[in-house]
Amino acid sequence: MDRLPGFRDFYPEPLPHPDVWSADARNYIFDKWRSMARRYGFREYDGPPLESLELYTTKSGDEIVAQLYNFTDKGQREVAMRPEMTPTLARMVAAHERNYKKPIKWFALPQLFRYERQQKGRLREHFQFNADVFGESDVAADSELISLLIDTLRSFGLTAEDFVIRLSSRNAWHDYFNQRCTDESKAYEFYQIIDKLEREQPEQSKTKLSALGFSFEEIQSFIHTGQPTAELDAILKNLAARGLGDFVKVDYQVIRGLAYYTGVVFEAFDKKGEFRAIAGGGRYDNLVKLISGGKVNLPALGFGMGDVVLLELLKARGLLPKFESGIDLFCLIEDETLRPDSLKLIQDLRSAGFAVDYSLTPAKPDKQFKRAQEIKAAFTIKVERTPSGELMARAKNLQSREEKVSAPSEIVKNLKP
Amino acid sequence: MDRLPGFRDFYPEPLPHPDVWSADARNYIFDKWRSMARRYGFREYDGPPLESLELYTTKSGDEIVAQLYNFTDKGQREVAMRPEMTPTLARMVAAHERNYKKPIKWFALPQLFRYERQQKGRLREHFQFNADVFGESDVAADSELISLLIDTLRSFGLTAEDFVIRLSSRNAWHDYFNQRCTDESKAYEFYQIIDKLEREQPEQSKTKLSALGFSFEEIQSFIHTGQPTAELDAILKNLAARGLGDFVKVDYQVIRGLAYYTGVVFEAFDKKGEFRAIAGGGRYDNLVKLISGGKVNLPALGFGMGDVVLLELLKARGLLPKFESGIDLFCLIEDETLRPDSLKLIQDLRSAGFAVDYSLTPAKPDKQFKRAQEIKAAFTIKVERTPSGELMARAKNLQSREEKVSAPSEIVKNLKP
Numbered sequence: 001m002d003r004l005p006g007f008r009d010f011y012p013e014p015l016p017h018p019d020v021w022s023a024d025a026r027n028y029i030f031d032k033w034r035s036m037a038r039r040y041g042f043r044e045y046d047g048p049p050l051e052s053l054e055l056y057t058t059k060s061g062d063e064i065v066a067q068l069y070n071f072t073d074k075g076q077r078e079v080a081m082r083p084e085m086t087p088t089l090a091r092m093v094a095a096h097e098r099n100y101k102k103p104i105k106w107f108a109l110p111q112l113f114r115y116e117r118q119q120k121g122r123l124r125e126h127f128q129f130n131a132d133v134f135g136e137s138d139v140a141a142d143s144e145l146i147s148l149l150i151d152t153l154r155s156f157g158l159t160a161e162d163f164v165i166r167l168s169s170r171n172a173w174h175d176y177f178n179q180r181c182t183d184e185s186k187a188y189e190f191y192q193i194i195d196k197l198e199r200e201q202p203e204q205s206k207t208k209l210s211a212l213g214f215s216f217e218e219i220q221s222f223i224h225t226g227q228p229t230a231e232l233d234a235i236l237k238n239l240a241a242r243g244l245g246d247f248v249k250v251d252y253q254v255i256r257g258l259a260y261y262t263g264v265v266f267e268a269f270d271k272k273g274e275f276r277a278i279a280g281g282g283r284y285d286n287l288v289k290l291i292s293g294g295k296v297n298l299p300a301l302g303f304g305m306g307d308v309v310l311l312e313l314l315k316a317r318g319l320l321p322k323f324e325s326g327i328d329l330f331c332l333i334e335d336e337t338l339r340p341d342s343l344k345l346i347q348d349l350r351s352a353g354f355a356v357d358y359s360l361t362p363a364k365p366d367k368q369f370k371r372a373q374e375i376k377a378a379f380t381i382k383v384e385r386t387p388s389g390e391l392m393a394r395a396k397n398l399q400s401r402e403e404k405v406s407a408p409s410e411i412v413k414n415l416k417p
Numbered sequence: 418m419d420r421l422p423g424f425r426d427f428y429p430e431p432l433p434h435p436d437v438w439s440a441d442a443r444n445y446i447f448d449k450w451r452s453m454a455r456r457y458g459f460r461e462y463d464g465p466p467l468e469s470l471e472l473y474t475t476k477s478g479d480e481i482v483a484q485l486y487n488f489t490d491k492g493q494r495e496v497a498m499r500p501e502m503t504p505t506l507a508r509m510v511a512a513h514e515r516n517y518k519k520p521i522k523w524f525a526l527p528q529l530f531r532y533e534r535q536q537k538g539r540l541r542e543h544f545q546f547n548a549d550v551f552g553e554s555d556v557a558a559d560s561e562l563i564s565l566l567i568d569t570l571r572s573f574g575l576t577a578e579d580f581v582i583r584l585s586s587r588n589a590w591h592d593y594f595n596q597r598c599t600d601e602s603k604a605y606e607f608y609q610i611i612d613k614l615e616r617e618q619p620e621q622s623k624t625k626l627s628a629l630g631f632s633f634e635e636i637q638s639f640i641h642t643g644q645p646t647a648e649l650d651a652i653l654k655n656l657a658a659r660g661l662g663d664f665v666k667v668d669y670q671v672i673r674g675l676a677y678y679t680g681v682v683f684e685a686f687d688k689k690g691e692f693r694a695i696a697g698g699g700r701y702d703n704l705v706k707l708i709s710g711g712k713v714n715l716p717a718l719g720f721g722m723g724d725v726v727l728l729e730l731l732k733a734r735g736l737l738p739k740f741e742s743g744i745d746l747f748c749l750i751e752d753e754t755l756r757p758d759s760l761k762l763i764q765d766l767r768s769a770g771f772a773v774d775y776s777l778t779p780a781k782p783d784k785q786f787k788r789a790q791e792i793k794a795a796f797t798i799k800v801e802r803t804p805s806g807e808l809m810a811r812a813k814n815l816q817s818r819e820e821k822v823s824a825p826s827e828i829v830k831n832l833k834p
Contacts, residue, residue, distance in 0.1 A: 099433030
């Protein structure tokens, strides 16, 4: 029996096969994500991986259904495995925002699901770092969020040589659109064409834009010579004050595909242009109102960063550490009459916070020692009986070969976890 | 739009409503689970939350389908959201066990799903700590696993006053059955009746047992006076050597409902008997062979511990900590001309590992200070300009009221994250 196509198995390293993923690398990424979000004062939340289908169609229209893992449950409810976290978050915030001081700064690390029928071999799930701010319309919040994005990527060892945040504005594009077209219903289609400019053939974009009454050349000129809006300028100044000016540039090519963005938008890209976007986000000031049926109105903004592109980039730049067993001490049991005393020592060491492993069953001393080396234990430790009948514990540092001998109860205090 | 019945939203504390769950408490539980598993040398893995329906029907028969979130996906595959982790794990181990030294000691913290139609209000998902050992048939492995279970519960502050591991043996029950019945096909039905003895009316159990040709009274006598098997005796001795003897007792009432257990089985219960089982597990030496279609044969054992009962127990015993924002420093910006310098200081503090918050927009000094107190920041910090024009940073310990003043670049070194 195989796993389903597009889903991943995560194994401990060293990996047994190129077809599986590293649980250690995933935890490494999760730890960095959590750690930086907390430094920025973001609090963690989570929601259900399964939601009403309606939560997604309200926001994105019925066409989204083609990309969802949706089904009818046994209670005849139309449900879907979550394709993104923002609708869940907007629902949660709308329900209880009155109990939280503003701005609300929250993050989550959800697993997300998309069923894309046509693209075999492509993943159907991924994990995503989501950070969002509610209740602050000033661009100071946009700056704070972008700063978190930059610092998160930097915490993996990535530098301004490796990535850049491309900053843009739906407002600027909205103004551009309004000055040339009075039919607001065409705005979303227009944004979709701009979003695809980089990936589509120019001729194709040109045709589509003409059909809407826009000039491809004029748009190219706006993208390359358009000046930063006052909002974007304020963000650039804010990031410069933090010393993060090198990580960001205004780039009107970016517009973000999703329908709900309303203000500043941005995407993080590797500078060599080898990978898809590492992260993306922006303002969505109308979504809480939409999801809450008009009951709650809160400005909002956020970004999402997936684990797959990030992992590819870290691998390509040699920035993934080598993951080992994490064992501090391997207890050698060379004399089986001392097994009960060894178990007691192991118990005491673990209680003191050490990671300890040992051979569950009798094994030759050299085999045990080899195992300790294989798993890169920092120390071996063993219980010995002195000629006078006393129990002693002997710890050996496998790097320095230095040994320490003391009473078993003392050795626990002499080692640092 | 509401969340689906039986699913949970997890919010940051303090909780806004009795109907929602604590993301902080969940993280606290996850951290303890991970930490103890690693001290025991267990490595983390994960698998897909969605699997082929066949993976579950192979193991548990078609009757399991009634309890599953199963559906037909857009590629016409029969799939199910995972109701338990063991089949996924057995599949993963069978696929790549040759690349790992035995015993394989792995753990995971999956979210699991069950659709129980009849019981409204009951949860349809929970998180579970799963720890398993593969490739070791000696009861030393059972002892190690039970010891991990005990130490995990102890790490939450639970003591031998609070919980006990009830230890039993499918082998003992199998022998009991075989001595009285030659029709092996009735064994599973027999186990099911024994499993329900504590929860059902005695008359009901009596009738069912009679129908199979068993005496209710004789079974009661076996439960209360049956002697530990050699296996159970070895486990008791092993745990006693570790100093964990008080946490375990032999109790043949326990047999475990699932079909696949083959040897020692156990369950953790609160001593007051107020809650359902906190955890349960045992040997399942035949499952890898079954899942791999006979290709791989490995002895195996494991346990699962859910987050819901554990949380109830910790709450009832007053063992849940109070969760705060986790902010180390709140930066006061009382002079807006110093905001750029304050942003730089905040950036430096965060780079040094501190969790820092501040007011994104101009606010009155007393309002900022009140906010710092509300979120229980350890320190406030602010940038000041001296009469001679120098920038200084003033940090104030909100507990001791002690202040430190130094150059902004120095203050980062003077505080401990």
